[in-house]
């Protein structure tokens with residue numbers, strides 16, 4: 488077995504890699520979009536053990552490299568990845584006994600980076616917003632590291648085994664699950680492996696299946712597909728899809744149409760999918776689904792559209808599924824700055840307060856572990872002040888037993904307290920004078936700093 492083609496009828500797999508592939512195909516509820524008459528089917532690639540469709544290519548690229556002698560037993564794999572290929576390769580490397588270095592641009596979610604580290608990989612972070620020709624670009628860094636350490640660089644962007652993995656597994660699975668009846672296949676492209684590999688298979692078994700690509704604005708792929716010329720790339724927030732150069736694993740000639748989906752629509756579609764259907768998928772799944780719905784709206788009731796959900800929602804809890812993140816980036820509508828209150832700028836974060844009788848150890852824990860600074864001290868529900876951090880640190884430096892000390896002896900005056908319902912401009916004028924204020928809302932007191940204010944300013948719409 489060279490590609491991921493595990494037999495799900497087998498009750499016990501010999502290893503984790505045999506559990507890759509054969510992911511479910513799930514029908515989108517008919518009432519999800521009232522303008523859609525036909526069937527929309529979702530291929531849940533987050534059902535793979537490494538969490539994404541990239542498990543398929545990880546296994547196939549490694550196994551063919553071993554067969555060719557490019558990767559020797561105990562060797563090192565070095566790859567650049569927006570996260571999911573890194574996780575798939577790290578899983579396969581761990582299961583098969585290879586060392587691995589994964590180079591990731593810094594716009595990717597911390598959850599993805601932590602998962603790759605948990606799988607035993609060395610992670611190198613590179614700046615996301617550098618030109619493709621810049622030696623700091625993640626593809627260049629991966630190539631350089633591979634050269635220096637004599638490792639094997641799968642180079643998923645230009646490796647035909649990437650495309651081949653989807654030709655051998657994803658395409659045939661969809662065809663079988665659909666019992667040979669589908670009208671359109673819709674998917675985004677990063678390396679282009681998924682879209683091209685599935686398209687190659689579909690065009691072989693039924694040339695009438697329409698292949699539709701999806702791109703975020705700022706990627707060059709849709710433009711290249713249409714005009715066969717480069718355009719200026721730009722920033723976008725969706726992860727995994729879109730590119731700034733033409734990847735060798737992507738074949739524009741096999742694609743019948745291309746849609747560009749704005750980040751905001753991608754993320755709102757993913758959030759709607761999670762909250763209305765229980766299918767918890769990543770931001771690019773929202774992008775693919777938004778495009779699939781556009782295709783489906785034009786088709787008759789008898790038609791069938793298939794799209795891919797590349798990965799799951801858990802990797803995006805601090806992004807697409809965080810209201811704060813969505814509001815800070817204007818993916819939720821901004822509030823007029825004339826009517827905005829402090830409530831509009833508050834973040835959903837950990838809260839804590841201590842009483843004067845609590846131990847200093849407990850107070851330090853609340854500040855250190857939960858990041859609540861300054862830490863409010865409440866006596867009988869009334870604000871008595873905040874923890875005096877300087878004095879607390881001095882005791883720690885002197886090695887005093889913090890369990891024997893009481894907060895009562897470490898209280899300093901609290902900064903100004905503002906109501907969450909007050910105009911945000913009140914915080915602005917207070918923060919010109921001090922680093923932090925406390926805001927009182929229905930749940931208690933929460934520190935609000937200059938940094939919080941700066942981060943939240945894009946939530947406001949400037950009006951004359």
Ligand SMILES: Cc1ncc(COP(=O)(O)O)c(C=O)c1O
Pocket residue numbers: 539540571674675676677678679680681682726727728769771772775797798
């Ligand atoms: C998270 C994610 N990974 C991977 C892909 C597709 O990958 P590729 O074109 O590299 O096969 C997509 C495409 O939408 C994606 O969103």
